[in-house]
Amino acid sequence: MAQANAKERLRGRDDPDFLDVELARKGDLEAFGRLYDEHVARINSLAEWMLSGVEVDDALQDIFLRAWQKIETYRGEASFQTWLRRLAVNVLLRRRATRRDWDYRYQSDEEQVASYASRQDLQLYTDIEIALRSLSERCRDVFVLHDVEGYKHDEIATLLGISAGTSRWQLHDARMTLRKHLQ
Amino acid sequence: MPDHWSEQLSAYLDDDLSSVEREALGDHLRSCESCRAALEEMRRVAEWAASFPGRKPEVDAWPEIEARIAEDLISGSKPERKSSFWGTIAAGLAALTPAVGTRWAGFAKTAAITGLVGISLFGMGRSLYLERMTDSLERKASRLDLELASVATGMIWHRSAQDLRDQVGKGFQFNCPSYGEPDAVWGTGEYTDDSSVCNAAVHEGWITHSSGGTVTIKITPGRDWYPGTSRNGVESREWEEWAGSFVVVQAEPWPEPSIEPNVRATVSLPVAIEADPEVTVDLGFSAEGGVYSLIGWDDTAIAFRGWTGTRIGLMCPGGSRGRTVWGSGPYTDDSSICTAAVHAGLITLAEGGRVVIDIGPRFPDYRGTSANGVETLDWEGGWSGSFTFREAEGLR
Numbered sequence: 382m383a384q385a386n387a388k389e390r391l392r393g394r395d396d397p398d399f400l401d402v403e404l405a406r407k408g409d410l411e412a413f414g415r416l417y418d419e420h421v422a423r424i425n426s427l428a429e430w431m432l433s434g435v436e437v438d439d440a441l442q443d444i445f446l447r448a449w450q451k452i453e454t455y456r457g458e459a460s461f462q463t464w465l466r467r468l469a470v471n472v473l474l475r476r477r478a479t480r481r482d483w484d485y486r487y488q489s490d491e492e493q494v495a496s497y498a499s500r501q502d503l504q505l506y507t508d509i510e511i512a513l514r515s516l517s518e519r520c521r522d523v524f525v526l527h528d529v530e531g532y533k534h535d536e537i538a539t540l541l542g543i544s545a546g547t548s549r550w551q552l553h554d555a556r557m558t559l560r561k562h563l564q
Numbered sequence: 565m566p567d568h569w570s571e572q573l574s575a576y577l578d579d580d581l582s583s584v585e586r587e588a589l590g591d592h593l594r595s596c597e598s599c600r601a602a603l604e605e606m607r608r609v610a611e612w613a614a615s616f617p618g619r620k621p622e623v624d625a626w627p628e629i630e631a632r633i634a635e636d637l638i639s640g641s642k643p644e645r646k647s648s649f650w651g652t653i654a655a656g657l658a659a660l661t662p663a664v665g666t667r668w669a670g671f672a673k674t675a676a677i678t679g680l681v682g683i684s685l686f687g688m689g690r691s692l693y694l695e696r697m698t699d700s701l702e703r704k705a706s707r708l709d710l711e712l713a714s715v716a717t718g719m720i721w722h723r724s725a726q727d728l729r730d731q732v733g734k735g736f737q738f739n740c741p742s743y744g745e746p747d748a749v750w751g752t753g754e755y756t757d758d759s760s761v762c763n764a765a766v767h768e769g770w771i772t773h774s775s776g777g778t779v780t781i782k783i784t785p786g787r788d789w790y791p792g793t794s795r796n797g798v799e800s801r802e803w804e805e806w807a808g809s810f811v812v813v814q815a816e817p818w819p820e821p822s823i824e825p826n827v828r829a830t831v832s833l834p835v836a837i838e839a840d841p842e843v844t845v846d847l848g849f850s851a852e853g854g855v856y857s858l859i860g861w862d863d864t865a866i867a868f869r870g871w872t873g874t875r876i877g878l879m880c881p882g883g884s885r886g887r888t889v890w891g892s893g894p895y896t897d898d899s900s901i902c903t904a905a906v907h908a909g910l911i912t913l914a915e916g917g918r919v920v921i922d923i924g925p926r927f928p929d930y931r932g933t934s935a936n937g938v939e940t941l942d943w944e945g946g947w948s949g950s951f952t953f954r955e956a957e958g959l960r
Contacts (some may be wrong), residue, residue, distance in 0.1 A: 410634075411794075412632065421618075421621065421626075422618030425617075425621045438621065442628055445625070445629045446629060450632050453913075470852050478747070478748040506619075517861075517885060524613070527611075528613035528614060534580075542745075547862070549574065551572035553571065553575070556577075557606070557612065563605060
């Protein structure tokens with residue numbers, strides 16, 4: 382067992398975050414701050430895509446707080462970036478599943494886009510990012526989980542409570558829509 | 565690209581087709597310039613997504629995160645992992661539920677929780693320990709005299725027990741309509757109170773998604789850990805600390821629908837007694853002996869394939885952009901029912917409404933048309949299930 386752990390640790394040295402992760406595991410908050418700086422952009426975009434605008438700031442805090450709390454359990458089997466992004470998806474889906482706000486669940490797409498627009502200066506965004514936001518929630522979830530986060534269809538099916546076939550169709554629909562907005 | 569080849573482009577891009585399908589599509593691509601262009605554009609979309617660097621938040625979240633971490637460090641509330649031995653025992657005892665009956669399972673769970681409290685003594689403050697021990701004793705006291713203090717009618721499968729958190733020790737009854745939807749569940753035997761109550765009952769094996777049923781739960785205090793397991797087709801997830809829980813103490817499934825070929829099926833759907841104040845829709849509308857079940861815009865009729873002649877009342881919520889539909893009546897059974905109803909002129913995207921579908925057989929071709937602002941697609945080469953609309957009433 383000790384030998385296996387040693388191998389995992391050595392493999393972790395290829396990860397550019399290795400040193401900061403090791404320091405953060407020992408309680409170094411500055412090192413964890415550097416990990417935040419390195420990864421916050423991807424995590425923020427993920428939160429923007431999976432939640433409504435008003436919730437993103439809170440969710441971002443929850444994700445990094447939970448990462449801090451759970452970093453002791455990170456074993457280095459995957460890169461820290463992969464571990465953090467998987468944790469973020471779990472927190473975001475959990476957050477959404479616990480939100481029993483019927484109005485939001487059936488918020489019209491126009492309202493969702495308006496919510497997004499009110500939070501952000503859309504001029505900063507590319508057409509494809511805006512188009513991604515205008516997809517239906519389910520379609521956007523599947524696209525983000527598959528093409529951005531690298532999940533497989535059977536994993537997405539489990540996460541979202543849909544069939545793998547539905548996941549494939551939603552991905553197809555999303556790509557067909559988004560291709561019109563490539564620059 | 566109206567032909568069915570275009571539907572396979574995404575799977576082709578991901579190398580997700582059988583060798584036969586891949587070869588056939590490859591042959592088609594050589595002669596279809598628009599398909600090649602679409603494939604290339606989809607490839608660029610996927611590449612864009614994989615390499616997207618993200619955008620930093622407009623307001624830096626780090627100062628707030630740093631402050632919250634510092635708060636946690638001062639209060640010493642950084643979570644500590646429970647002994648995996650006790651976790652295994654708790655999960656094992658909870659897993660006995662169907663075999664030994666509710667009462668003994670409740671006892672087993674209590675014993676397991678007490679064990680968790682004991683083993684954790686070294687890792688927590690004395691006051692916290694006493695608080696949790698008191699909880700444990702209260703659970704023991706209330707274990708044998710479950711009182712059905714009031715009845716709540718949770719008509720929808722998404723309904724949780726979170727709003728009942730302050731009713732610890734009391735029992736509540738939920739009506740889960742037939743043909744329920746999967747939803748998230750955390751725990752085994754004892755579930756986080758934000759879990760779907762109806763799905764927890766499926767996980768425990770009391771009812772099925774198709775049967776639905778009346779489910780009685782008891783509200784219990786929060787726990788430090790909820791084990792995740794896969795049972796009866798429901799995958800419950802693991803979760804650590806949560807402030808409220810419930811256990812399913814009893815459930816009675818509705819009779820399974822009786823299906824006879826070409827005869828209208830009797831589908832048992834409960835009439836809602838009292839509307840959930842959080843849900844403003846009325847599910848108690850009754851017509852032809854049935855009740856309209858609330859569905860989403862992604863829902864299709866594929867679960868009813870083969871039940872030709874079955875008539876089902878459904879209700880679509882308002883506010884959607886519409887989903888994919890094949891055909892113009894009959895529609896393929898994998899079409900979005902609600903979107904097809906808009907196409908048929910029965911309801912609107914903005915307002916939704918009630919519709920009744922008849923499940924139909926296989927048809928060789930489905931012709932797409934444009935109507936009422938919805939463009940449906942062609943499907944050629946046969947599709948094994950279909951549906952048509954019988955009647956409708958718009959929801960106001």
